[in-house]
Amino acid sequence: MMQQPIEPGPAEPFVSPHPYATQRALERRAKQTADGARRETLLYLDGVTKSFDGFKAINKLSLVLQKGEMRAIIGPNGAGKTTMMDIITGKTKPDSGEVFFRGDVDLTRHDEAAIASLGIGRKFQKPTVFESLDVDENLRLSLAGSRSVFSALRHKRTVEEAAKIEAILATTRLTDKRHRLAADLSHGQKQWLEIGMLLAQDPELLLVDEPVAGMTDAETAETARLLREIAETRSVVVVEHDMHFVRELGVKVTCLHEGSVLSEGTLDHVSADPRVVEVYLGR
Amino acid sequence: MLSATNVDLFYGAAQALRGVSIEAKPGQITCVLGRNGVGKTSLMRAVVGQQPIRGGTITLDGQDLKREAPYARARRGIGFVPQGREIFPLLTVKENLQTGFAPLKPKDRTIPPYVFEMFPVLADMLGRRGGDLSGGQQQQLAIGRALVTRPRLLVLDEPTEGIQPSIIKDIGRAIRTLKEQAGLAILLVEQYLDFCRELADQVYVMDRGEVVHAGPAESLDDPAVRRHLTV
Amino acid sequence: MILARFLGPRVWLLVAALLAAAVLVPLSNLWLPADHPLHVPSHIVPLLGKYVCYALLALALDLVWGHVGILSLGHGAFFALGGYAMGMYLMRQIGPRGVYGNPVLPDFMVFLNWGELPWFWHGFDQFWFAALMVVLVPGLLAFVFGWFAFRSRVTGVYLSIITQALTYALLLAFFRNDMGFGGNNGLTDFKDILGFPIQAGTTRAALFAASCVALALGVLLVGAVTRSKLGSLMTAVRDAESRTRFIGWRPEYVKLFAFTVSAVMAGIAGALYVPQVGIINPGEFAPVNSIEVVVWAAIGGRGTILGPVVGALLVASSKSYFTAVAPDTWLFVLGGLFVFVTLFLPRGIIGTIDHGWTGWRERLKASRAAERGAGAPPAAPPQSPGDLPSPAE
Amino acid sequence: QDAAKPTGEPIKVGVLHSLSGTMAISETTLKDVMLMLIEEQNAKGGLLGRPLEPVVVDPASDWPLFAEQMRTLVSSDKVDVVFCCWTSVSRKSILPVAEELNTVVFYPVQYEGEESSKNIFYTGAAPNQQAIPAVDYLMEEGVERWVLEGTDYVYPRTTNKILEAYLQSKGVAPEDIRVNYTPFGFSDWQTEVAAIKEFGSAGKKTAVVSTVNGDANVPFYKELGNQGVAATDIPVVAFSVGEEELAGIDTAPLVGHLAAWNYFMSVDTPENKAFIDKWHAFIKNDKRVTNDPMEAHYIGFNMWVKAVEKAGTTDPDAVIAALPGIEVPNLTGGISKMLPNHHITKPVLIGEINAEGQFDVVYETDGLVEGDAWSDFLPESKMLTADWTDPVNCGNYNTETKTCGGATAPATSN
Amino acid sequence: MLRQLRLCLALLLAALALAAPAHAQGPDIAAIVAKLGGKISFPDTEAVIAELAATGDPAAERPLRALAAGQLVWRDGDEAVFIATSGAEPTPLLDPVTGADAGTAPKDQLNKIRIKNSIRTAVDDALAGLTLRADDPAMRRRAAENLFAAADPEGIDVLDAALAAETDANVRAVMEQARAAAILKSDRPGADKEAAVTTLTARGDRPALNALTAFAAAAPAGEAQEAAARGAAQIEQTIALWGQAQNIWYGLSLGSVLLLAAIGLAITFGVMGVINMAHGEMVMLGAYTTFVVQEAIRTQVPWLFEWSLAIALPLAFLVSGSVGLVMERGLIRFLYGRPLETLLATFGVSLILQQLVRTIFGPTNREVGNPDWMSGAFQFGQMAITWNRLWIIVFALTVFAALLFALNRTPMGLQMRAVTQNRKMASAMGIRTPFVDAMTFALGSGIAGIAGVALSQIDNVSPDLGGSYIIDSFMVVVFGGVGNLWGTLVGAMTLGIVNKFLEPYAGAVLGKIVVLVLIILFIQKRPRGLFAQKGRFVDA
Numbered sequence A: 001m002m003q004q005p006i007e008p009g010p011a012e013p014f015v016s017p018h019p020y021a022t023q024r025a026l027e028r029r030a031k032q033t034a035d036g037a038r039r040e041t042l043l044y045l046d047g048v049t050k051s052f053d054g055f056k057a058i059n060k061l062s063l064v065l066q067k068g069e070m071r072a073i074i075g076p077n078g079a080g081k082t083t084m085m086d087i088i089t090g091k092t093k094p095d096s097g098e099v100f101f102r103g104d105v106d107l108t109r110h111d112e113a114a115i116a117s118l119g120i121g122r123k124f125q126k127p128t129v130f131e132s133l134d135v136d137e138n139l140r141l142s143l144a145g146s147r148s149v150f151s152a153l154r155h156k157r158t159v160e161e162a163a164k165i166e167a168i169l170a171t172t173r174l175t176d177k178r179h180r181l182a183a184d185l186s187h188g189q190k191q192w193l194e195i196g197m198l199l200a201q202d203p204e205l206l207l208v209d210e211p212v213a214g215m216t217d218a219e220t221a222e223t224a225r226l227l228r229e230i231a232e233t234r235s236v237v238v239v240e241h242d243m244h245f246v247r248e249l250g251v252k253v254t255c256l257h258e259g260s261v262l263s264e265g266t267l268d269h270v271s272a273d274p275r276v277v278e279v280y281l282g283r
Numbered sequence B: 001m002l003s004a005t006n007v008d009l010f011y012g013a014a015q016a017l018r019g020v021s022i023e024a025k026p027g028q029i030t031c032v033l034g035r036n037g038v039g040k041t042s043l044m045r046a047v048v049g050q051q052p053i054r055g056g057t058i059t060l061d062g063q064d065l066k067r068e069a070p071y072a073r074a075r076r077g078i079g080f081v082p083q084g085r086e087i088f089p090l091l092t093v094k095e096n097l098q099t100g101f102a103p104l105k106p107k108d109r110t111i112p113p114y115v116f117e118m119f120p121v122l123a124d125m126l127g128r129r130g131g132d133l134s135g136g137q138q139q140q141l142a143i144g145r146a147l148v149t150r151p152r153l154l155v156l157d158e159p160t161e162g163i164q165p166s167i168i169k170d171i172g173r174a175i176r177t178l179k180e181q182a183g184l185a186i187l188l189v190e191q192y193l194d195f196c197r198e199l200a201d202q203v204y205v206m207d208r209g210e211v212v213h214a215g216p217a218e219s220l221d222d223p224a225v226r227r228h229l230t231v
Numbered sequence C: 001m002i003l004a005r006f007l008g009p010r011v012w013l014l015v016a017a018l019l020a021a022a023v024l025v026p027l028s029n030l031w032l033p034a035d036h037p038l039h040v041p042s043h044i045v046p047l048l049g050k051y052v053c054y055a056l057l058a059l060a061l062d063l064v065w066g067h068v069g070i071l072s073l074g075h076g077a078f079f080a081l082g083g084y085a086m087g088m089y090l091m092r093q094i095g096p097r098g099v100y101g102n103p104v105l106p107d108f109m110v111f112l113n114w115g116e117l118p119w120f121w122h123g124f125d126q127f128w129f130a131a132l133m134v135v136l137v138p139g140l141l142a143f144v145f146g147w148f149a150f151r152s153r154v155t156g157v158y159l160s161i162i163t164q165a166l167t168y169a170l171l172l173a174f175f176r177n178d179m180g181f182g183g184n185n186g187l188t189d190f191k192d193i194l195g196f197p198i199q200a201g202t203t204r205a206a207l208f209a210a211s212c213v214a215l216a217l218g219v220l221l222v223g224a225v226t227r228s229k230l231g232s233l234m235t236a237v238r239d240a241e242s243r244t245r246f247i248g249w250r251p252e253y254v255k256l257f258a259f260t261v262s263a264v265m266a267g268i269a270g271a272l273y274v275p276q277v278g279i280i281n282p283g284e285f286a287p288v289n290s291i292e293v294v295v296w297a298a299i300g301g302r303g304t305i306l307g308p309v310v311g312a313l314l315v316a317s318s319k320s321y322f323t324a325v326a327p328d329t330w331l332f333v334l335g336g337l338f339v340f341v342t343l344f345l346p347r348g349i350i351g352t353i354d355h356g357w358t359g360w361r362e363r364l365k366a367s368r369a370a371e372r373g374a375g376a377p378p379a380a381p382p383q384s385p386g387d388l389p390s391p392a393e
Numbered sequence D: 001q002d003a004a005k006p007t008g009e010p011i012k013v014g015v016l017h018s019l020s021g022t023m024a025i026s027e028t029t030l031k032d033v034m035l036m037l038i039e040e041q042n043a044k045g046g047l048l049g050r051p052l053e054p055v056v057v058d059p060a061s062d063w064p065l066f067a068e069q070m071r072t073l074v075s076s077d078k079v080d081v082v083f084c085c086w087t088s089v090s091r092k093s094i095l096p097v098a099e100e101l102n103t104v105v106f107y108p109v110q111y112e113g114e115e116s117s118k119n120i121f122y123t124g125a126a127p128n129q130q131a132i133p134a135v136d137y138l139m140e141e142g143v144e145r146w147v148l149e150g151t152d153y154v155y156p157r158t159t160n161k162i163l164e165a166y167l168q169s170k171g172v173a174p175e176d177i178r179v180n181y182t183p184f185g186f187s188d189w190q191t192e193v194a195a196i197k198e199f200g201s202a203g204k205k206t207a208v209v210s211t212v213n214g215d216a217n218v219p220f221y222k223e224l225g226n227q228g229v230a231a232t233d234i235p236v237v238a239f240s241v242g243e244e245e246l247a248g249i250d251t252a253p254l255v256g257h258l259a260a261w262n263y264f265m266s267v268d269t270p271e272n273k274a275f276i277d278k279w280h281a282f283i284k285n286d287k288r289v290t291n292d293p294m295e296a297h298y299i300g301f302n303m304w305v306k307a308v309e310k311a312g313t314t315d316p317d318a319v320i321a322a323l324p325g326i327e328v329p330n331l332t333g334g335i336s337k338m339l340p341n342h343h344i345t346k347p348v349l350i351g352e353i354n355a356e357g358q359f360d361v362v363y364e365t366d367g368l369v370e371g372d373a374w375s376d377f378l379p380e381s382k383m384l385t386a387d388w389t390d391p392v393n394c395g396n397y398n399t400e401t402k403t404c405g406g407a408t409a410p411a412t413s414n
Numbered sequence E: 001m002l003r004q005l006r007l008c009l010a011l012l013l014a015a016l017a018l019a020a021p022a023h024a025q026g027p028d029i030a031a032i033v034a035k036l037g038g039k040i041s042f043p044d045t046e047a048v049i050a051e052l053a054a055t056g057d058p059a060a061e062r063p064l065r066a067l068a069a070g071q072l073v074w075r076d077g078d079e080a081v082f083i084a085t086s087g088a089e090p091t092p093l094l095d096p097v098t099g100a101d102a103g104t105a106p107k108d109q110l111n112k113i114r115i116k117n118s119i120r121t122a123v124d125d126a127l128a129g130l131t132l133r134a135d136d137p138a139m140r141r142r143a144a145e146n147l148f149a150a151a152d153p154e155g156i157d158v159l160d161a162a163l164a165a166e167t168d169a170n171v172r173a174v175m176e177q178a179r180a181a182a183i184l185k186s187d188r189p190g191a192d193k194e195a196a197v198t199t200l201t202a203r204g205d206r207p208a209l210n211a212l213t214a215f216a217a218a219a220p221a222g223e224a225q226e227a228a229a230r231g232a233a234q235i236e237q238t239i240a241l242w243g244q245a246q247n248i249w250y251g252l253s254l255g256s257v258l259l260l261a262a263i264g265l266a267i268t269f270g271v272m273g274v275i276n277m278a279h280g281e282m283v284m285l286g287a288y289t290t291f292v293v294q295e296a297i298r299t300q301v302p303w304l305f306e307w308s309l310a311i312a313l314p315l316a317f318l319v320s321g322s323v324g325l326v327m328e329r330g331l332i333r334f335l336y337g338r339p340l341e342t343l344l345a346t347f348g349v350s351l352i353l354q355q356l357v358r359t360i361f362g363p364t365n366r367e368v369g370n371p372d373w374m375s376g377a378f379q380f381g382q383m384a385i386t387w388n389r390l391w392i393i394v395f396a397l398t399v400f401a402a403l404l405f406a407l408n409r410t411p412m413g414l415q416m417r418a419v420t421q422n423r424k425m426a427s428a429m430g431i432r433t434p435f436v437d438a439m440t441f442a443l444g445s446g447i448a449g450i451a452g453v454a455l456s457q458i459d460n461v462s463p464d465l466g467g468s469y470i471i472d473s474f475m476v477v478v479f480g481g482v483g484n485l486w487g488t489l490v491g492a493m494t495l496g497i498v499n500k501f502l503e504p505y506a507g508a509v510l511g512k513i514v515v516l517v518l519i520i521l522f523i524q525k526r527p528r529g530l531f532a533q534k535g536r537f538v539d540a
């Protein structure tokens, strides 16, 4: 039975006399337009909100990443950068909002492993590696390939695999630590190992959380070069507080604050934004 | 104040420090630099007592620290901000700060106000569990916590890691203030060269477990020194 | 042989020793005269067989604990279920030779007024069916239990305690006479197996040999699994389960695989155990029995394949020995052994030997490299892998 | 008298009782009493002029371990007799071993019956020597409503089944019988005791027949006491609570509750006094109590001694053949006899708990009651009898078909 | 049946006695009592009791009470009957009728007059008639209760007479209820019965319900019968309601036992992460400490017995705490960072402690007595509340509150938590970690010890005591959520209550199985327990 009087809705897309039909049609149309734009994107966040015990760590965050784009994310401590990555990788479920990958894959419906298999790789802010495996095995486990238990059981080492690992070890300068347990690496070496694991995984989208923390200036430059190279074939989201590094990346910058976008644009544009200076860069 | 001479340190069979000697004086900032894995953290662990040394001596005010447990060293006035933050995850921010009361006399058991001036976010989040903080917030908490113990020697292992630029500037200012007004000795490991150059009175550069250069901050511009910091 | 290199010499040595035992012990028992110095007396054969079954159980537990970091405090349940499946077969073999002469119903059913055989007892008169159940029942239980628990991401002590709750609930259930498994008395007084009298020396010898072969196969299986890429994956899951998800693995399946395989191994161990000890009763479900299995693995050395086997053999035979020669003090001896091992052999017997060996080699290298070192520091034992994260971490 | 010192090869006596684990609480005493009896026998000149040597092991309340140690005792230690067990499951566990190795075993505890083995001699009570007389007594006392409260295992289950059949045959309505089982070691009796009180408040005189085992009894009685279930309102008659169990409880609130046994420490006979004195001297503690299973071992040991003397050898077949018909004095003033069914004759005593933690005997059967291996109150066993003497020589002889049932047909020695 | 007859007789005679007040001198009490001398059979004893009751003489009370208490003896030779209140050698004797001193006799010349339950009952019944006029209101009340239970129409007159003289309101009420119960069984007119139904409905307990139901079933249809049926239904409802309350109470009390057993573990395991298999043995040591304290008190200072638990508490804390301290210093401290090894080591310790106690105290149960304030029960509405359970609940909650305060509100508590979360960093903050570790473990063990004091009041004190609680304790801590004291509290209470609600329906065994299965299922829903540690650090 009817409970509410029919609102005189917009007459134009009149579909049927049913009171909700028009409303539905409008909604569908609106969604289609949004979807249309979304379909071109690699990563699409819209209106994402996440609160912890009432504290809004992410607040109606919207962010779009095109295929093949590299984006730098900056923002004050606690702005929600890591939480955003947690949401993308399925570690945290958002309270509301849309998170789409490759246009139509709803990431909120997938768990971490599925998301990783879709082609999203991540480096954590605090380096996390498999401590009682050696460097070589850490990389080997990360290598792209089947993720089924039985294929792991039957797996045989191949020459290509070895070559790939060799290359990654060289890139991360861990060749001589190859058979060291990851537990015995220094902080910075673990950072590199994690980057190596990300390379081995060869994902379509890389999320890198503070990759150069604890690296020397020279290593920082090296990392920037590496990321630029990757970004030629992949999409990358980098979170960093090191402005030199961000500058060297030379990409569009998004500044988050209190869970939403504060400013977006080139680094110069963003760092000129007085609000960014106020909350982030300082005087 | 603090002096380490000829320190050797091993992890199992692997040697991480070879005959390292450094010195930190009150009212001075001593900065240790070096690439990843050269032994900076190991040296700090040796100073605070987390890792036993196999050779050499470490003295504080001329007294050998060899037999002192880490807590005894803390009670002698060494404050430590470790690499990796090491927050007590289940304690609230306030409780994390209060752990610094341990070496203090009951009447001194207050949190110095400048901690909150330097890191206002901590004041906002006193009731939140330390483990829930963001990386940078944890780093701020770690520094604040060390200051609660009213140290005479402050050991900072990459304290700016993960901290936003404006606060790094604040930390720089604060460290300088501590050095100048309270006369603290500050031992600082830093990768962030500018930060170091700006603050340091004395720098040590390490490579492969050894000190390869010691000198004033300006000496960092020397290409020969720089060589140890490049890839 | 590639496989030989793949599994490592120690696994092969162990397998060879087991196969040799499978042949030599029965031979010596049956062919050598009783006064021959190498004669294995008849009462020792089932005893050895029992230890071998225990070793297989310990190995099974170690597959999940040592390699995947799942501390199961309920592995006795799978062992007991395998045992019950075998026991039911053996009961049905008694046929009309029971005290009441009922051709179908076991005695305990007759005198507790069961009108007919309960449905779940059907089929157990066939060995193939019983053998299938030995594998299927523990395997299925582990699979279902694991499916829910691992997918719900129950980990650490929470998992340990619910495995304990599982075995405890089964203990209480099997105690109930209404369950139809003979209550507290369990199943006993078996007559024969596959038509051979169960008390005959040759049957005993055959059962012993079968146990050795089963253990050897178990060792090969665990060896192969742990040396494969799955092995590294297991270690990764043990260390940082959630991290594996972010590179696309599904730790729940890794765990489920290991848990199910392990339960099946435990079930087989239980099935071989029952005809050799002659009784299966709910006591096998007792939580403390499962804890003992954990203790065997820990004593021998977790995650070392050889360790759990050695641990089970050592502890079980010490228990046999000391309860007989020192009935009043054996608990001191055994308790003391546990304390001693934790303090002085922190990685278990085999683990310490291994570690001592590699450590010694490294130290040798290092001391040659650096002559300056004076006075070895009391190196704190590094965090051993697979430990439960203490709740505070 | 001053007997000659025994010489020669010792005769070994296996003592297989749990000294650790849950059953240690009951069984350790039995081990001690065996050591005492053996010591005494040696002082009397041993047996056949040879000394007796106890071989004590600890099966640790672990049932498979019972079987294992049984085997070791016989095969390796070469014992000639084994005094064993408390729980039925441990007896069931050693039974095949005893039969395989043809060992003489004495079992001293009341049990559920429905068993007779050529090798086992049951010196404890069968249900007809404990449960039935106890119920008879209570019926005499006017009880019309019954709670059968037991631990969930075979002994209580069987006993209760027999009692249910028996009570109904005496005209008790099924709704006047409540049966309830609790787990081993059950300790929270609040609900159960309240339920008993409620069941007993229906206006008919109610009694509880308790086959609650071991550990669970102390909290049970404590709760009875606290909830004020007085013996004059709802008496509890127990079959597993003896002096040893009461030693752990303040019995003041429990005065008047009952137990049925074949022996009480309080029985005033010279034999018993001597036994108690010897026990106190041996254990060096005059507070220690004696109980029914101890008496059963006393009887069993003396029967074995007599049988060996009669046979002139410890050879199992000879001893087994010699045992039926052997008579020895029990501690309550009668002479117990080993029957052909390997059970013995015993008096049945009913005692009320007194404030000293002892039992005052309030009823005693006129003569000794013969232990019945196969209950006459169960349809499937009433036609079975056990008779290990010729010509029947069978543990489960069917008097209707005149055949010997399956398993326990005379063992063919190999 | 028998009892009914006996009671009838007693009442009849008592009625006579009441009618003819005290001065009428009946047969000689002393002469009747003397018949008890010599070996006499139980039926003869009962006859003597009936005879004594028939005298209606209050002087019969003393010998009757002595008989029921088992204090009546006769002397060899002259077979004279005395009261002997002690078993001293020689035994002091009292005259059974007057209570006057009657010299002494050697113990072995005295024979106790045998009694049994039916004798006690007979004495009770006899006294019921006699004591309806006793001076002590409590006694009169008990007598009235006895008559209520008998509900014999013959007793109505007796009750009427007694009511006429009764002054105490409480006793009057019971007498009226007894009278009402009797009336329902009599052939009095309907109006009387209606009034009786009202009285009984007001009483509202199970015996009243039984009386009403019996009447409603048997009586011909009519006002009174309907009222009885209504009354019965009403009482049934209240009883059902109280039954739920009673269940909750049982649940809380089981919960408090679980809480006590688990709370020490909540520290050693929950806070410190030590899988402490020897926890149960710490509880056991506490229970044995209580035993030793009580033994010492019994032999040295018996008048202190009522205080024995209060004395045992601190001692148990010290004993278990010290053992914990030794364990921590000698063993556990080498195992930090290797929590699984603690399982192995503490399992070893638990075996050793068990056997040690078995060696020292023997394998059998030791008797720990309940002080008077821990014994018995009181009625709260239709609920029976036993004192020991009440005190245990109070005690458990007190311990909980104290611990909560210690951990969360004191500097030491903060240090304990800091140390267990990150030992290395805590040390770097200047916290004396070895001291704090030792204290934390000792505290957990000490708390387990005082739990043992409480548990000694309701359970076996045997070497296995600990083993029976260890699994439940782990279950509670884990179910509640490791590391959260509130979780332990709520977990224990939840498990207790669920258990007690299941028990009446499923039975104790199945109930327990169901609880275990529920725990397993619950953990699927909440993989980190009831009060889960949430937050990003949990599986970071």
Ligand SMILES: Nc1ncnc2c1ncn2[C@@H]1O[C@H](COP(=O)(O)OP(=O)(O)OP(=O)(O)O)[C@@H](O)[C@H]1O
Pocket (backbone or CB within 6 Å): A052, A053, A055, A056, A057, A075, A076, A077, A078, A079, A080, A081, A082, A083, A084, A125, B132, B133, B134, B135, B136, B137, B162, E534, E535, E536
């Ligand atoms: N589980 C949680 N419970 C409570 N608060 C949380 C939780 N997770 C994150 N927060 C809060 O949410 C905010 C965002 O944290 P996040 O780690 O995303 O910041 P960030 O931008 O990565 O900061 P940083 O630059 O310091 O790494 C912080 O204030 C943090 O304290």
Ligand SMILES: Nc1ncnc2c1ncn2[C@@H]1O[C@H](COP(=O)(O)OP(=O)(O)OP(=O)(O)O)[C@@H](O)[C@H]1O
Pocket (backbone or CB within 6 Å): A183, A184, A185, A186, A187, A188, A189, A214, B011, B012, B014, B016, B034, B035, B036, B037, B038, B039, B040, B041, B042, B043, B083
């Ligand atoms: N716990 C450990 N066990 C074994 N080796 C270790 C351990 N910690 C560090 N190492 C090794 O010791 C060397 C020095 O490590 P250290 O952490 O002191 O370096 P660092 O200079 O602090 O590097 P970073 O800049 O990356 O923090 C490294 O080669 C590392 O691999």
Ligand SMILES: NC(N)=O
Pocket (backbone or CB within 6 Å): D086, D087, D088, D089, D109, D110, D111, D112, D155
């Ligand atoms: N036989 C008994 N009581 O278990």
Ligand SMILES: [Mg+2]
Pocket (backbone or CB within 6 Å): A081, A082, A083, A125, A209, B134, B135, B136
């Ligand atoms: Mg972050």
Ligand SMILES: [Mg+2]
Pocket (backbone or CB within 6 Å): A186, A187, A188, B040, B041, B042, B083
């Ligand atoms: Mg470092």
